């Protein structure tokens with residue numbers, strides 16, 4: 001393997017499930033050279049949470065998974081927590097839009113508290129459904145997103161945004177919305193970015209790129225901040241629906257082995273961008289273990 005010693009290798013967005021491949025997926029990540037994961041929460045119970053207690057349980061599962069992969073595999077996993085924006089669709093039907101919004105905002109405040117207690121590093125995923133919703137739900141979604149941005153400002157942390165693909169104008173609008181809520185654009189990450197964002201064109205919003213081979217090649221010499229992610233879903237019913245968790249370290253190895261690029265490039269997504277957006281650097285011990 002030609003990844004340099006001491007280089008953290010970071011997947012910036014994935015999910016793990018206690019009922020999925022879980023630790024085995026992280027073992028593949030580690031074997032390929034991976035060291036750190038940003039572990040986004042998800043709904044683990046098969047139904048949309050309809051109480052704050054249910055969200056609390058969900059966040060606990062994410063936190064336990066993060067501890068488990070650290071203890072069993074030596075990979076550091078940083079929890080990223082929030083009620084999933086799409087939960088609002090079903091919760092609005094079941095509880096009514098006003099109660100659904102109230103629950104969602106309480107769950108965002110709970111996630112913010114976890115960040116302040118250093119049990120999570122960002123609020124995510126927050127944002128908007130990637131499909132059309134009724135006008136009534138759309139109003140609630142916007143209100144919830146504003147609340148998410150304010151909660152991130154209050155907890156001094158980044159937001160990881162879920163939305164449909166955004167054009168440069170959409171990214172600029174997102175930067176403006178963040179600023180309105182008191183959040184610097186560098187604290188706004190567009191997760192699942194599937195096309196290159198030309199440096200300087202997004203108002204400072206940070207792309208987290210899906211680690212497809214062509215896209216990685218296209219962006220690998222861009223100045224930061226930007227990230228690589230798989231959005232690995234760990235759903236045994238949908239094998240191969242997304243990139244495998246081993247993908248980011250494999251792409252990193254390809255860059256390191258390419259004489260036209262080289263391993264120096266990798267400090268941008270894996271270390272410098274984390275420092276710019278989150279305020280700290282992931283580190284690897286001299287023995288190669290994530291710290």
Ligand SMILES: [Zn+2]
Nearest residue numbers: 013040125231
């Ligand atoms: Zn995700």
